[in-house]
Amino acid sequence: MKRIIAAALLAALLLSGCAAAQDDLEGAAAKAQAIEIRDAEGEEVLSITDSEEIEDFVSALETESWLPAGLPEDAKLLCTAEFYQEKTVKLGQTQPEGWDLVLRLELYEGGVIAVELLSTTMALELTPSAAEYLEGLLP
Helix, strand or coil: CHHHHHHHHHHHHHHHHHHHHHHHHHHHHHHCCEEEEEECCCCEEEEECCHHHHHHHHHHCCHHHCEECCCCCCCCEEEEEEEEEECCCCCCCCCCCCEEEEEEEEEECCCEEEEEECCEEEEEECCHHHHHHHHHCCC
């Protein structure tokens, strides 16, 4: 009986942790002021700075439907999306001094994405439509 209760508590903790990570992911993506898409070789394919286009991009990712997944060892990297925010204006400054990388997504073949957020990386499975959308951005 103790094992069942312990397992239930562990499952609840893991699920609440996943929900918090999901909220952090959506929050970081929504606050982005610039998104750069790079191909597997690191060449910039697309840069998005318009707030409506950023919102459309984030919406097309369908982050609420991502599921935990394992990243296969032989997975081929297709592209990387980096989300940026302007640095905070500090006392005595009139303009921000550069950009902060707040979120990095690495898309792999098979609809698996590695998410780097707050110095933590996790692999998630995309919905087929989100994977198709991201792959459609590549030349």
